[in-house]
Amino acid sequence: KNSVWGPDSLHRLPVHPLWQSPLTIPGGTRQSPINIQWRDSVYDPFLKPLKISYDPTTCLHIWNNGYSFLVEFDDSADRSIIVGGPLENQYRLKQFHFHWGAINEWGSEHTVDSKFYPAELHLVHWNAVVYPTFEEAVMEGNGLAVIGVFLKLGAHHEGLQMLVDALPAIKHKDAVIEFDVFDPSCLIPSCPDYWTYAGSLTTPPLTESVTWIIKKQPIEVDENQLEAFRMLLFTSDGEEEKRMVDNFRPLQPLMNRTVRSSFQ
Ligand SMILES: Cc1cc(=S)c(O)co1
Numbered sequence: 001k002n003s004v005w006g007p008d009s010l011h012r013l014p015v016h017p018l019w020q021s022p023l024t025i026p027g028g029t030r031q032s033p034i035n036i037q038w039r040d041s042v043y044d045p046f047l048k049p050l051k052i053s054y055d056p057t058t059c060l061h062i063w064n065n066g067y068s069f070l071v072e073f074d075d076s077a078d079r080s081i082i083v084g085g086p087l088e089n090q091y092r093l094k095q096f097h098f099h100w101g102a103i104n105e106w107g108s109e110h111t112v113d114s115k116f117y118p119a120e121l122h123l124v125h126w127n128a129v130v131y132p133t134f135e136e137a138v139m140e141g142n143g144l145a146v147i148g149v150f151l152k153l154g155a156h157h158e159g160l161q162m163l164v165d166a167l168p169a170i171k172h173k174d175a176v177i178e179f180d181v182f183d184p185s186c187l188i189p190s191c192p193d194y195w196t197y198a199g200s201l202t203t204p205p206l207t208e209s210v211t212w213i214i215k216k217q218p219i220e221v222d223e224n225q226l227e228a229f230r231m232l233l234f235t236s237d238g239e240e241e242k243r244m245v246d247n248f249r250p251l252q253p254l255m256n257r258t259v260r261s262s263f264q
Protein backbone atom coordinates (compact mmCIF):
# COMPACT_ATOMS: atom_id res chain seq x y z
CA LYS A 1 0.00 0.00 0.00
CA ASN A 2 1.64 3.23 -0.94
CA SER A 3 0.47 5.16 2.06
CA VAL A 4 3.84 6.81 2.03
CA TRP A 5 2.55 10.24 1.18
CA GLY A 6 2.08 13.39 3.21
CA PRO A 7 3.38 16.97 2.96
CA ASP A 8 7.00 16.06 3.72
CA SER A 9 7.15 12.94 1.60
CA LEU A 10 5.12 14.16 -1.36
CA HIS A 11 8.29 14.23 -3.45
CA ARG A 12 8.84 10.55 -2.69
CA LEU A 13 5.48 9.43 -4.13
CA PRO A 14 5.86 6.24 -6.13
CA VAL A 15 5.55 7.42 -9.72
CA HIS A 16 4.19 5.51 -12.66
CA PRO A 17 7.19 5.21 -15.03
CA LEU A 18 5.17 6.43 -17.97
CA TRP A 19 3.64 9.65 -16.74
CA GLN A 20 6.05 10.62 -13.95
CA SER A 21 2.85 11.36 -12.07
CA PRO A 22 1.97 9.98 -8.66
CA LEU A 23 0.22 6.63 -8.62
CA THR A 24 -2.19 8.04 -6.05
CA ILE A 25 -2.98 11.68 -5.30
CA PRO A 26 -3.12 13.00 -1.74
CA GLY A 27 -6.72 13.04 -0.49
CA GLY A 28 -8.06 11.29 -3.59
CA THR A 29 -11.41 9.65 -2.79
CA ARG A 30 -12.80 9.00 -6.30
CA GLN A 31 -9.86 8.00 -8.46
CA SER A 32 -9.96 5.97 -11.71
CA PRO A 33 -9.62 3.36 -13.07
CA ILE A 34 -11.23 0.72 -10.83
CA ASN A 35 -12.05 -2.95 -10.99
CA ILE A 36 -15.79 -3.41 -11.65
CA GLN A 37 -16.89 -6.38 -9.53
CA TRP A 38 -20.03 -7.42 -11.44
CA ARG A 39 -21.78 -8.96 -8.40
CA ASP A 40 -21.18 -5.82 -6.30
CA SER A 41 -22.69 -3.43 -8.85
CA VAL A 42 -26.18 -2.24 -7.93
CA TYR A 43 -28.97 -2.16 -10.56
CA ASP A 44 -30.54 1.31 -10.61
CA PRO A 45 -33.97 1.26 -12.32
CA PHE A 46 -33.97 5.06 -12.46
CA LEU A 47 -30.95 5.15 -14.81
CA LYS A 48 -32.08 6.30 -18.26
CA PRO A 49 -30.85 4.97 -21.58
CA LEU A 50 -27.83 6.91 -22.80
CA LYS A 51 -28.71 9.01 -25.86
CA ILE A 52 -25.80 9.57 -28.27
CA SER A 53 -26.04 12.04 -31.17
CA TYR A 54 -22.76 12.73 -32.94
CA ASP A 55 -22.35 14.85 -36.08
CA PRO A 56 -19.50 13.22 -38.06
CA THR A 57 -18.55 16.55 -39.68
CA THR A 58 -17.51 17.94 -36.26
CA CYS A 59 -14.40 15.76 -36.55
CA LEU A 60 -11.23 17.91 -36.79
CA HIS A 61 -7.96 15.96 -36.65
CA ILE A 62 -6.17 12.92 -35.26
CA TRP A 63 -2.89 13.36 -33.35
CA ASN A 64 -0.29 11.73 -31.12
CA ASN A 65 -0.10 13.65 -27.83
CA GLY A 66 2.68 11.53 -26.33
CA TYR A 67 0.29 9.57 -24.07
CA SER A 68 -2.16 8.12 -26.63
CA PHE A 69 -3.57 9.03 -30.04
CA LEU A 70 -6.68 11.13 -30.02
CA VAL A 71 -9.35 12.31 -32.43
CA GLU A 72 -10.58 15.81 -31.58
CA PHE A 73 -13.92 17.38 -32.38
CA ASP A 74 -15.27 20.89 -32.85
CA ASP A 75 -16.99 21.48 -29.52
CA SER A 76 -17.89 25.14 -30.11
CA ALA A 77 -21.60 24.20 -30.27
CA ASP A 78 -23.95 21.38 -29.23
CA ARG A 79 -23.49 19.35 -32.42
CA SER A 80 -22.05 16.13 -31.01
CA ILE A 81 -23.60 15.41 -27.64
CA ILE A 82 -24.70 12.73 -25.20
CA VAL A 83 -27.62 13.05 -22.80
CA GLY A 84 -29.58 10.78 -20.43
CA GLY A 85 -27.93 7.81 -18.72
CA PRO A 86 -26.76 9.00 -15.27
CA LEU A 87 -26.28 12.55 -16.56
CA GLU A 88 -28.15 15.63 -15.31
CA ASN A 89 -27.18 17.71 -18.33
CA GLN A 90 -26.14 17.09 -21.91
CA TYR A 91 -22.39 16.85 -22.50
CA ARG A 92 -20.40 17.82 -25.60
CA LEU A 93 -17.94 15.44 -27.29
CA LYS A 94 -14.41 16.87 -27.12
CA GLN A 95 -12.16 13.94 -28.09
CA PHE A 96 -11.72 10.20 -27.99
CA HIS A 97 -8.56 8.17 -27.42
CA PHE A 98 -7.46 4.69 -26.38
CA HIS A 99 -5.36 2.91 -23.73
CA TRP A 100 -3.68 -0.39 -24.61
CA GLY A 101 -1.02 -2.94 -23.62
CA ALA A 102 2.18 -4.32 -25.12
CA ILE A 103 0.46 -7.71 -25.37
CA ASN A 104 -3.16 -8.86 -25.51
CA GLU A 105 -3.15 -10.02 -21.86
CA TRP A 106 -3.64 -6.46 -20.59
CA GLY A 107 -4.12 -2.88 -21.76
CA SER A 108 -7.51 -1.69 -20.53
CA GLU A 109 -7.74 0.75 -17.62
CA HIS A 110 -10.90 -0.64 -16.04
CA THR A 111 -11.21 -4.35 -15.36
CA VAL A 112 -14.35 -6.47 -14.99
CA ASP A 113 -14.12 -9.08 -12.25
CA SER A 114 -10.35 -8.44 -12.39
CA LYS A 115 -10.17 -9.30 -16.09
CA PHE A 116 -8.17 -6.96 -18.34
CA TYR A 117 -9.09 -6.35 -21.97
CA PRO A 118 -6.33 -5.65 -24.51
CA ALA A 119 -7.50 -2.05 -24.96
CA GLU A 120 -10.10 0.52 -23.86
CA LEU A 121 -11.69 3.41 -25.78
CA HIS A 122 -12.52 6.64 -23.93
CA LEU A 123 -14.94 9.16 -25.43
CA VAL A 124 -14.50 12.40 -23.47
CA HIS A 125 -17.43 14.83 -23.12
CA TRP A 126 -17.78 18.03 -21.07
CA ASN A 127 -20.68 19.85 -19.40
CA ALA A 128 -21.03 22.95 -21.56
CA VAL A 129 -24.44 23.67 -20.03
CA VAL A 130 -22.86 24.59 -16.69
CA TYR A 131 -19.21 25.46 -17.54
CA PRO A 132 -17.91 27.99 -20.12
CA THR A 133 -14.84 25.98 -21.16
CA PHE A 134 -13.54 22.39 -21.17
CA GLU A 135 -10.60 23.51 -19.02
CA GLU A 136 -12.95 24.68 -16.29
CA ALA A 137 -15.15 21.60 -16.57
CA VAL A 138 -12.07 19.39 -16.03
CA MET A 139 -11.80 20.85 -12.51
CA GLU A 140 -15.43 20.26 -11.45
CA GLY A 141 -17.14 17.20 -9.98
CA ASN A 142 -19.81 17.08 -12.70
CA GLY A 143 -17.62 18.55 -15.40
CA LEU A 144 -16.87 15.50 -17.56
CA ALA A 145 -18.57 12.35 -18.78
CA VAL A 146 -16.40 9.64 -20.31
CA ILE A 147 -17.84 6.62 -22.14
CA GLY A 148 -15.53 3.62 -21.78
CA VAL A 149 -15.68 0.80 -24.35
CA PHE A 150 -13.61 -2.37 -23.99
CA LEU A 151 -11.81 -3.77 -27.05
CA LYS A 152 -11.46 -7.55 -27.27
CA LEU A 153 -9.52 -9.66 -29.75
CA GLY A 154 -11.82 -11.00 -32.45
CA ALA A 155 -13.20 -9.98 -35.81
CA HIS A 156 -11.85 -7.14 -37.93
CA HIS A 157 -13.53 -3.81 -37.07
CA GLU A 158 -14.38 -1.81 -40.21
CA GLY A 159 -14.94 1.51 -38.43
CA LEU A 160 -11.70 1.24 -36.43
CA GLN A 161 -9.76 0.51 -39.63
CA MET A 162 -10.21 4.12 -40.75
CA LEU A 163 -8.32 5.21 -37.61
CA VAL A 164 -5.72 2.45 -38.00
CA ASP A 165 -4.98 3.58 -41.57
CA ALA A 166 -4.10 7.05 -40.25
CA LEU A 167 -1.70 5.86 -37.51
CA PRO A 168 1.51 5.59 -39.59
CA ALA A 169 1.17 9.33 -40.32
CA ILE A 170 1.13 10.17 -36.59
CA LYS A 171 3.82 7.74 -35.40
CA HIS A 172 5.70 10.39 -33.41
CA LYS A 173 4.64 12.61 -30.49
CA ASP A 174 2.97 15.86 -31.67
CA ALA A 175 2.32 14.55 -35.21
CA VAL A 176 -1.16 15.54 -36.42
CA ILE A 177 -3.17 14.97 -39.55
CA GLU A 178 -6.51 16.34 -40.65
CA PHE A 179 -9.42 13.96 -40.17
CA ASP A 180 -12.53 15.60 -41.43
CA VAL A 181 -15.38 13.08 -41.25
CA PHE A 182 -15.68 10.30 -38.71
CA ASP A 183 -18.68 9.10 -36.68
CA PRO A 184 -17.41 7.61 -33.41
CA SER A 185 -20.76 5.94 -32.73
CA CYS A 186 -19.49 3.15 -35.01
CA LEU A 187 -17.11 2.30 -32.13
CA ILE A 188 -19.89 2.02 -29.52
CA PRO A 189 -21.58 -1.39 -29.07
CA SER A 190 -25.29 -1.60 -29.84
CA CYS A 191 -26.10 -3.19 -26.46
CA PRO A 192 -27.39 -0.36 -24.23
CA ASP A 193 -26.14 -1.89 -20.95
CA TYR A 194 -23.54 0.06 -18.92
CA TRP A 195 -22.04 0.51 -15.49
CA THR A 196 -21.60 4.02 -14.06
CA TYR A 197 -19.61 5.47 -11.15
CA ALA A 198 -18.01 8.74 -10.01
CA GLY A 199 -14.29 8.85 -10.86
CA SER A 200 -11.40 10.84 -12.27
CA LEU A 201 -9.17 11.44 -15.24
CA THR A 202 -6.63 8.63 -15.55
CA THR A 203 -3.87 10.94 -16.78
CA PRO A 204 -2.63 14.20 -15.27
CA PRO A 205 -4.20 16.30 -13.80
CA LEU A 206 -6.12 13.22 -12.46
CA THR A 207 -8.95 15.54 -11.40
CA GLU A 208 -12.07 13.97 -9.84
CA SER A 209 -14.42 15.36 -12.44
CA VAL A 210 -15.56 12.31 -14.43
CA THR A 211 -18.91 10.53 -14.49
CA TRP A 212 -17.79 7.21 -15.98
CA ILE A 213 -20.16 5.28 -18.25
CA ILE A 214 -18.59 1.89 -18.98
CA LYS A 215 -20.32 -0.19 -21.67
CA LYS A 216 -20.89 -3.80 -20.64
CA GLN A 217 -20.40 -5.21 -24.17
CA PRO A 218 -16.92 -4.95 -25.74
CA ILE A 219 -16.28 -4.31 -29.42
CA GLU A 220 -14.19 -6.81 -31.40
CA VAL A 221 -10.98 -5.80 -33.19
CA ASP A 222 -8.39 -8.05 -34.87
CA GLU A 223 -4.71 -8.66 -34.03
CA ASN A 224 -3.40 -6.45 -36.85
CA GLN A 225 -5.47 -3.55 -35.56
CA LEU A 226 -4.11 -3.92 -32.02
CA GLU A 227 -0.57 -4.25 -33.43
CA ALA A 228 -1.10 -0.97 -35.31
CA PHE A 229 -1.69 0.81 -31.97
CA ARG A 230 1.60 -0.64 -30.69
CA MET A 231 3.66 0.81 -33.54
CA LEU A 232 3.00 4.34 -32.32
CA LEU A 233 5.75 6.04 -30.31
CA PHE A 234 5.72 8.04 -27.07
CA THR A 235 8.76 9.88 -28.44
CA SER A 236 9.17 12.73 -30.89
CA ASP A 237 10.86 12.41 -34.26
CA GLY A 238 14.64 12.32 -33.72
CA GLU A 239 14.45 11.06 -30.10
CA GLU A 240 15.41 7.51 -29.16
CA GLU A 241 12.27 5.49 -30.01
CA LYS A 242 9.98 4.31 -27.20
CA ARG A 243 6.98 2.26 -28.38
CA MET A 244 3.63 3.59 -27.19
CA VAL A 245 2.35 0.63 -25.17
CA ASP A 246 1.02 0.08 -21.62
CA ASN A 247 -0.39 3.62 -21.49
CA PHE A 248 -2.91 2.69 -18.80
CA ARG A 249 -3.01 3.77 -15.16
CA PRO A 250 -2.93 1.15 -12.38
CA LEU A 251 -6.20 0.29 -10.62
CA GLN A 252 -7.25 2.68 -7.84
CA PRO A 253 -9.06 1.90 -4.57
CA LEU A 254 -12.88 1.90 -4.77
CA MET A 255 -13.12 3.57 -1.35
CA ASN A 256 -16.65 4.71 -0.47
CA ARG A 257 -18.18 4.22 -3.95
CA THR A 258 -20.89 2.04 -5.47
CA VAL A 259 -20.90 1.08 -9.12
CA ARG A 260 -24.43 1.19 -10.52
CA SER A 261 -25.64 -0.87 -13.47
CA SER A 262 -28.30 0.08 -16.01
CA PHE A 263 -29.23 -3.60 -16.35
CA GLN A 264 -30.27 -6.49 -14.11
C1 LIG B 1 -9.38 14.44 -20.71
C2 LIG B 1 -8.78 13.08 -20.63
C3 LIG B 1 -9.51 11.99 -20.20
C4 LIG B 1 -8.88 10.74 -20.16
S1 LIG B 1 -9.68 9.35 -19.64
C5 LIG B 1 -7.55 10.61 -20.54
O1 LIG B 1 -6.97 9.39 -20.51
C6 LIG B 1 -6.88 11.75 -20.93
O2 LIG B 1 -7.50 12.95 -20.97
Ligand SMILES: [Zn+2]
Nearest residue numbers: 097099122202
Ligand atom coordinates in the same frame (compact mmCIF):
# COMPACT_ATOMS: atom_id res chain seq x y z
ZN1 LIG C 1 -8.48 7.83 -21.08
